[in-house]
Amino acid sequence: MTDLIASLRQIVGDAHVLTDGDLTAYEQDWRRRVHGKALAVVRPATTEQVAAVVKACAANGTSIVPQGGNTGLVVGSTPDTSGQQVVLNLGRMQAIRAIDKDNLTVTVEAGCILQTLQERCESQGYLFPLSLAAEGSCTIGGNLGTNAGGTQVVRYGNTRELCLGLEVVNAQGEIWNGLKGLRKDNTGYDLRNLFIGSEGTLGVITAATMKIYPMPASQLTAWAAMPSFDAAVRLLALAHQYLGAGLTGFEVMNRFALTLVDKHMPQLRVPFIDNPAFPYAVVLENSDSESEEHARSRFEALMEAAFEQEIVLDAVVAENLGQAHNLWHIRESIPLAQVEEGLNIKHDISVPISRIPEFVEHATQVLNDKVPGMRLVNFGHLGDGNLHFNVQAPEGVDAKQFLDEREHEVNHIVYDAVAAFGGSISAEHGIGTLKVDTLPQYQSPVALSMMRAVKAALDPQNIMNPHAMVTRG
Amino acid sequence: MTDLIASLRQIVGDAHVLTDGDLTAYEQDWRRRVHGKALAVVRPATTEQVAAVVKACAANGTSIVPQGGNTGLVVGSTPDTSGQQVVLNLGRMQAIRAIDKDNLTVTVEAGCILQTLQERCESQGYLFPLSLAAEGSCTIGGNLGTNAGGTQVVRYGNTRELCLGLEVVNAQGEIWNGLKGLRKDNTGYDLRNLFIGSEGTLGVITAATMKIYPMPASQLTAWAAMPSFDAAVRLLALAHQYLGAGLTGFEVMNRFALTLVDKHMPQLRVPFIDNPAFPYAVVLENSDSESEEHARSRFEALMEAAFEQEIVLDAVVAENLGQAHNLWHIRESIPLAQVEEGLNIKHDISVPISRIPEFVEHATQVLNDKVPGMRLVNFGHLGDGNLHFNVQAPEGVDAKQFLDEREHEVNHIVYDAVAAFGGSISAEHGIGTLKVDTLPQYQSPVALSMMRAVKAALDPQNIMNPHAMVTRG
Numbered sequence: 001m002t003d004l005i006a007s008l009r010q011i012v013g014d015a016h017v018l019t020d021g022d023l024t025a026y027e028q029d030w031r032r033r034v035h036g037k038a039l040a041v042v043r044p045a046t047t048e049q050v051a052a053v054v055k056a057c058a059a060n061g062t063s064i065v066p067q068g069g070n071t072g073l074v075v076g077s078t079p080d081t082s083g084q085q086v087v088l089n090l091g092r093m094q095a096i097r098a099i100d101k102d103n104l105t106v107t108v109e110a111g112c113i114l115q116t117l118q119e120r121c122e123s124q125g126y127l128f129p130l131s132l133a134a135e136g137s138c139t140i141g142g143n144l145g146t147n148a149g150g151t152q153v154v155r156y157g158n159t160r161e162l163c164l165g166l167e168v169v170n171a172q173g174e175i176w177n178g179l180k181g182l183r184k185d186n187t188g189y190d191l192r193n194l195f196i197g198s199e200g201t202l203g204v205i206t207a208a209t210m211k212i213y214p215m216p217a218s219q220l221t222a223w224a225a226m227p228s229f230d231a232a233v234r235l236l237a238l239a240h241q242y243l244g245a246g247l248t249g250f251e252v253m254n255r256f257a258l259t260l261v262d263k264h265m266p267q268l269r270v271p272f273i274d275n276p277a278f279p280y281a282v283v284l285e286n287s288d289s290e291s292e293e294h295a296r297s298r299f300e301a302l303m304e305a306a307f308e309q310e311i312v313l314d315a316v317v318a319e320n321l322g323q324a325h326n327l328w329h330i331r332e333s334i335p336l337a338q339v340e341e342g343l344n345i346k347h348d349i350s351v352p353i354s355r356i357p358e359f360v361e362h363a364t365q366v367l368n369d370k371v372p373g374m375r376l377v378n379f380g381h382l383g384d385g386n387l388h389f390n391v392q393a394p395e396g397v398d399a400k401q402f403l404d405e406r407e408h409e410v411n412h413i414v415y416d417a418v419a420a421f422g423g424s425i426s427a428e429h430g431i432g433t434l435k436v437d438t439l440p441q442y443q444s445p446v447a448l449s450m451m452r453a454v455k456a457a458l459d460p461q462n463i464m465n466p467h468a469m470v471t472r473g
Numbered sequence: 474m475t476d477l478i479a480s481l482r483q484i485v486g487d488a489h490v491l492t493d494g495d496l497t498a499y500e501q502d503w504r505r506r507v508h509g510k511a512l513a514v515v516r517p518a519t520t521e522q523v524a525a526v527v528k529a530c531a532a533n534g535t536s537i538v539p540q541g542g543n544t545g546l547v548v549g550s551t552p553d554t555s556g557q558q559v560v561l562n563l564g565r566m567q568a569i570r571a572i573d574k575d576n577l578t579v580t581v582e583a584g585c586i587l588q589t590l591q592e593r594c595e596s597q598g599y600l601f602p603l604s605l606a607a608e609g610s611c612t613i614g615g616n617l618g619t620n621a622g623g624t625q626v627v628r629y630g631n632t633r634e635l636c637l638g639l640e641v642v643n644a645q646g647e648i649w650n651g652l653k654g655l656r657k658d659n660t661g662y663d664l665r666n667l668f669i670g671s672e673g674t675l676g677v678i679t680a681a682t683m684k685i686y687p688m689p690a691s692q693l694t695a696w697a698a699m700p701s702f703d704a705a706v707r708l709l710a711l712a713h714q715y716l717g718a719g720l721t722g723f724e725v726m727n728r729f730a731l732t733l734v735d736k737h738m739p740q741l742r743v744p745f746i747d748n749p750a751f752p753y754a755v756v757l758e759n760s761d762s763e764s765e766e767h768a769r770s771r772f773e774a775l776m777e778a779a780f781e782q783e784i785v786l787d788a789v790v791a792e793n794l795g796q797a798h799n800l801w802h803i804r805e806s807i808p809l810a811q812v813e814e815g816l817n818i819k820h821d822i823s824v825p826i827s828r829i830p831e832f833v834e835h836a837t838q839v840l841n842d843k844v845p846g847m848r849l850v851n852f853g854h855l856g857d858g859n860l861h862f863n864v865q866a867p868e869g870v871d872a873k874q875f876l877d878e879r880e881h882e883v884n885h886i887v888y889d890a891v892a893a894f895g896g897s898i899s900a901e902h903g904i905g906t907l908k909v910d911t912l913p914q915y916q917s918p919v920a921l922s923m924m925r926a927v928k929a930a931l932d933p934q935n936i937m938n939p940h941a942m943v944t945r946g
Contacts, residue, residue, distance in 0.1 A: 102706055102827035103858070104713065149657050155718075158657060161634065176919040183857040184631060184823045184900035186620050186670055187916050188943055189924045193666035197659055214714045233575055240577065241687045244762030245628075245718030289717030290771065298763065350657045354575035384656040385576070427657035443660050446649040450931060451662045457930035458923060470661055 001039060001084075004060045008042050008086070011052040016043040016092070026067065026087050029075040030134075033434070036079035038065075041087040047167060047175055047206040050088070054204065055173030057086055063463040064088050066200035068110065068142025071134040073346070076146065076199045076432025076468045088204060090141050096120050097207065105164060105181045107209045110141025117210075126212040129156040129248070133332055141205050147197030149428030151328075154383030155248040155287070156213075158428070160196045167207035168195050171459035181209040194454070199430055200465040202458045218292035219248070221285050221324035222299055223271045224306070225278035225314040226252075230357040232282050232382055234311045239284060242302040246295070249285030250383030251331050256392075257379045260337035261330055268330050271316055278313050282382070283331050334379050338390060342399030344377065345391040345410045351423035353385045360387075363417035367391065370413060371406060386427040389414055415442055431469045439469075474512060474557075477533045481515050481559070484525045489516040489565070499540065499560050502548040503607075506907070509552035511538075514560040520640060520648055520679040523561070527677065528646030530559055536936040537561050539673035541583065541615025544607040546819070549619065549672045549905030549941045561677060563614050569593050570680065578637060578654040580682045583614025590683075599685040602629040602721070606805055617678050620670030622901030624801075627856030628721040628760070629686075631901070633669045640680035641668050644932040654682040667927070672903055673938040675931045691765035692721070694758050694797035695772055696744045697779070697788040698751035699725075703830040704784045705755050705855055711784070712757060715775040719768070722758030723856030724804050729865075730852045733810035734803055741803050744789055751786050755855070756804050807852050811863060815872030817850065818864040818883045822891045823900035826858045833860075836890035840864065843886060844879060859900040862887055888915055904942045912942075 009017045018026070018041040028035045039062065044050045057064050067077040067089045079085040090111040097107040099121065106128065108117055114135040121128040130143060132150030142148070143159045144166070156162060165179045168191075178192060195202055226232050232252045239247045258281060262270045272278060288295035299317050306312040318324035338344050351359045360378065367374050373394025380387035391410050393402035415425045415438070425442045426435060440448060451470045455462075482490045491499070491514040501508045512535065517523045530537050540550040540562045552558040563584040570580040572594065579601065581590055587608040594601040603616060605623030615621070616632045617639070629635060638652045641664075651665060668675055699705050705725045712720045731754060735743045745751060761768035772790050779785040791797035811817050824832045833851065840847050846867030853860035864883050866875035888898045888911070898915045899908060913921060924943045928935075 100825065100827050102710060103825040105825070147659050147663075153657065157634075160663070161630075170919065170923060174919045174922075176917055176923070178917065178920060180895050180897065181825050182823045182897050182900070184622050184626065184854075184859045185897040186899045186901055186903045187897055187912060188904065188920060189675075189927055190620075190633070190663075190666040190670055191920055191923055193663045194927075197663055202662075214710075214717070216717065237575060237687075242762065244687070244689065244760075246762070287717075289715065289719070350655045352573065352576040352578070352654050354573050381657075386657045422653055424653065424655050424658040424660055426659045427655070428659055430659045431661065439660060444649055444651070446643065446647045447651060447661060447664055449647075450643060450649070450664055453930040454662055454667075454927060457926040 004056060004062060005040055007056045008040060008053060011056065012042055012044045012049050026070065026089060027078055029078045030071045031073060034075050034078060037081050037083040038079040038087045039084050041089055043089045043092050045092045047169065050169045050204055050206050051173045051175050053088060054169050054171070058171065058173055058461060058463055061461065061463065062086055063466050065465050066090065066145065066204045068139035068145065069113065069134065069137045071138040072142065072146055072432060073429045074432030074434040076430060077142070080467055090139060093206060099124055099126070100181065103181055104212050105209050106212050107179055107181065107207065108140055109207045110139060110205050112140050114138050114140060114143060121212050122215065125215050127215050128210065128212050130159055130162055133335065140208060144196050144205050144208055145198065145200050146430045149381065149384065149386065151249050151251065151381060153381060154250050155245055160193060162211050163192065163196060163208055164211060165209040166192050166195055166205055168203045168205055170203040171461065171464050179207060179209045197430070199432065199469045201455060201469050202464055216287040217290055218288045218295040219285060220292065220295045220299055220317060221283065221327050222303070222315060222317045223327050224282045224284070224312045225272045225275065226280040226282055227278060227313050229280055229360050231311045232280055233353060233357055234309070235282060235306055236353065236382060238306055238311065239302060242305065243286050243298055246286045246288055246298065247284065247383070248287040249283065251283045252379060252382040253281050253331060253334065254376065254378040255279050256375055257334045257377045260341050260377065261333050264337045264340040265333055268326065268333060270330055272314050283327050334377065338377055338392065341392060343403050344399070345403060345407050347389045347414050348427050348429040349389055349414065349418045349423055349425060350384065350386045350427035351418060351421045355421045356382070356385060359417060359421040359423065363389065363414060366413050366417060371410060433467045436468060436471055477529060477535055478513055480529045481513060481526060484529065485515055485517045485522050499543065499562060500551055502551045503544045504546060507548050507551060509554050510556040511552040511560045512557050514562055516562045516565050518565045520642065523642045523677055523679050524646045524648050526561060527642050527644070531644065531646055531934060531936055534934065534936065535559055536939050538938050539563065539618065539677045541612035541618065542586065542607065542610045544611040545615065545619055545905060546902045547905030547907040549903060549938070550615070553940055563612060563679070566679060572597055572599070573654065576654055577685050578682050579685050580652055580654065580680065581613055582680045583612060583678050585613050587611050587613055587616060594685050595688065598688050600688050601683065601685050603632055603635055606808065613681060614678050617669050617681055618671065618673050619903045622854065622857065622859060624722050624724065624854065626854060627723050628718060633666060635684050636665060636669060636681055637684060638682040639665050639668055639678055641676045641678055643676040644934065644937050652680060652682045670903070672905065672942045674928060674942050675937060689760040689762055691761045691768040692758060693765065693768045693772055693790060694756065694800050695788060695790040696800050697755045697757070698745040698748065698786045699753040699755055700751060700786050702753055702833050705753055706826060706830055707782070707784045708755060708779055709826065709855060711779055712775060715778065716759050716771055719759045719761055719771065720757065720856070721760040722756065724756045724853065725855040726754050726804060726807065726852040727849065728752050729848055730807045730850045733814050733850065734806050737810045737813040738806055741799065741806060743803055745787050748787070756800050807850065811850055811865065814865060816876050817872070818876060818880050820862045820887050821900050821902040822862055822887065822896055822898060823857065823859045824891060824894045824896035828894045829855070829858060832890060832894040832896065836862065836887060839886050839890060844883060906940045909941060909944055
């Protein structure tokens with residue numbers, strides 16, 4: 001192992017092979033569920049260095065855990081406790097190599113912080129639409145490795161749909177330059193999409209060419225108080241009809257989620273919180289290529305139709321950017337408000353949109369039966385069928401104890417309901433090591449066997465993040 | 474072999490195993506370049522029958538050529554001349570299983586004709602946006618197998634981007650049901666995209682869940698006369714800015730392509746054809762979720778800006794559906810007009826949009842130098858960077874002889890130029906058996922080796938369309 005570390009030092013320089021001191025930032029996951037121990041944390045500066053690092057590890061049979069901002073929620077980017085894995089942190093590769101305005105693409109290295117990328121594009125008049133809570137610390141490489149979702153998927157798709165090309169170092173340490181930035185290219189299997197969302201188990205994404213869009217002339221936000229979950233689904237259909245591709249955000253929140261925000265962040269002023277007649281609220285965004293005036297008139301037409309059909313009880317359209325930010329801030333504060341309330345059992349599920357109301361009713365009922373008093377924090381990206389269906393301990397029950405005793409059971413209640421309604425147990429967070437043992441119970445065995453065959457074919461030594469996602473079994 | 478045929482008859486019924494009579498429709502490719510000979514043409518009616526057919530063939534070591542409408546342009550869906558391959562034609566599996574309005578999805582079997590699917594969705598008030606010349610005879614399974622493109626890609630993406638889930642029979646004859654219809658699902662490798670565009674070399678797509686959209690309130694078409702190719706790229710950028718996601722079509726045509734239409738289909742009345750000042754024309758489409766009036770006002774704002782910047786020389790916006798159809802009909806008649814003029818050397822290339830003007834200039838110059846008098850039919854989906862950069866024999870030269878003598882050379886002139894500008898030698902048509910020997914010269918060796926590993930992993934017997942796309946080498 002000392003030979004390997006010497007090689008790694010030679011490749012990336014002494015300063016960028018970390019073995020001593022406090023490596024918590026690299027060895028512990030974002031939610032602090034697991035604290036591993038790395039053989040070394042290696043921080044290469046170039047694609048060639050990444051390739052050399054992989055080759056050195058492969059020659060030594062040492063496994064590699066690729067890491068971006070280490071903000072994932074399923075423990076997929078930290079080492080195990082053996083002290084034998086190399087953490088390959090891409091944080092030094094953060095160049096934005098090129099913005100191509102006519103091609104509407106940006107080519108960026110894996111370690112670039114998402115928010116940096118958003119801001120750089122915006123400064124040139126372009127929108128990079130991927131947006132999610134961790135954007136200040138997550139990296140585009142991590143977003144690609146996990147196929148991150150976020151709040152703009154209803155219009156722009158997941159990270160997958162925003163990517164036109166990849167540069168990858170494969171498990172043999174070879175560099176594949178697939179950064180063509182083409183919108184059409186049918187010259188073989190879709191390796192790009194195979195690597196996207198593979199959680200570093202097939203190779204290391206070192207750079208990508210991503211789609212950008214002309215900045216919309218206006219982005220308006222509205223908040224609607226809903227009489228039922230079903231009404232939210234009806235409003236979504238109306239919004240698709242009235243706004244077309246202008247609909248760039250559609251989030252749902254249940255009343256309990258909002259009361260937590262109201263309780264722990266009273267300065268945020270949740271709209272209509274004092275009116276107990278609405279069990280759900282929706283925040284929606286309309287992006288318009290014409291003007292704010294036009295965006296507003298379309299929102300008004302939509303809301304008029306919704307009021308007429310008695311889908312919406314009350315609504316407010318943000319008058320200015322400050323109000324819009326406040327509405328989104330309420331939505332984004334739900335996870336933090338939950339933390340303030342105490343530990344909870346998180347889920348990240350998706351169900352076909354047409355079946356969500358029935359799923360919510362069914363799953364809530366089973367949870368109520370089996371876990372009396374549990375408090376449901378139900379919110380998420382309804383436009384994509386993705387809910388964070390989180391379960392908070394009953395009032396007065398110790399949250400830590402609740403988690404320790406009931407997490408497994410609660411997970412399976414939710415997952416079984418998801419399966420019954422044709423959904424997914426991981427919509428946007430991925431599998432990592434956290435759900436790796438759960439996956440086989442809910443994924444098709446035929447699909448799993450094909451995934452294992454692909455893993456064995458591309459990483460025959462089983463050195464790329466071997467405990468995550470698709471294990472060799 | 475007689476045992477195998479007996480088994481196949483037992484699985485799908487005698488009437489659906491064709492061995493005698495005129496099998497040209499199944500054995501010859503669309504452009505009549507190759508006429509193969511099948512052991513049998515098998516036409517299953519269900520996914521279970523497909524699985525049983527694959528199992529029977531696998532047990533016998535017999536290779537399978539999956540086939541949809543057999544309209545592909547790269548000889549990827551016909552048998553070789555050995556008389557030993559089974560053609561698996563999906564034409565009987567044409568059910569539209571479900572239209573889910575709230576989920577905005579349609580689930581459809583592989584053999585459904587594309588136009589049938591479009592019409593069924595439209596009758597329910599929804600748009601299935603995939604649109605291409607062969608839509609009256611191609612099937613959705615073939616579209617998926619080849620990742621078909623067409624005229625709406627600038628807004629809706631390729632077939633790949635329209636698909637949310639697949640049902641597949643793999644090379645072992647197992648059924649993978651991946652028809653969840655979820656917009657977010659991060660539970661393993663992206664097998665869906667691996668099978669899409671794999672040209673039947675990994676398994677057989679038997680059904681799919683595809684995205685649909687609320688029918689736009691208005692679809693307007695305009696025609697613009699352009700002073701240069703570069704101006705067309707400038708107009709595209711303006712159109713993205715002014716129309717946003719309303720821009721659903723953007724096609725470019727050079728003057729020679731239009732003179733062929735004018736010559737062979739004079740009834741079509743090509744706009745501005747008598748004005749020699751424009752070397753290029755563009756047809757563009759604006760889809761609006763609000764109204765025709767609004768669509769028209771946005772088109773006018775766009776054209777005004779384009780006139781001011783002297784990008785556009787002259788323009789016309791279709792006044793009604795009839796005029797719009799006529800404009801599109803001109804664009805779509807170019808391939809037929811070329812046939813009328815005589816055989817030609819076809820290409821289907823893509824280049825980053827920012828580099829297309831330079832590519833066109835360079836490639837044209839090299840062709841002019843090496844093939845004096847050649848006539849370039851340059852047209853295609855500029856919005857996606859995809860051109861059909863076709864070469865017609867010099868005037869007075871026998872087209873057949875020109876093709877026989879010069880095709881190989883002309884292909885490599887064009888492909889070398891494409892490679893020099895970072896493009897793709899097959900944007901939307903695929904590889905098939907026609908380009909299988911050319912691919913390794915232009916695709917990354919690292920990518921090819923990964924593709925071969927995937928092929929070997931998922932089809933270890935090498936029985937799925939073994940001569941197409943990625944051969945085992």
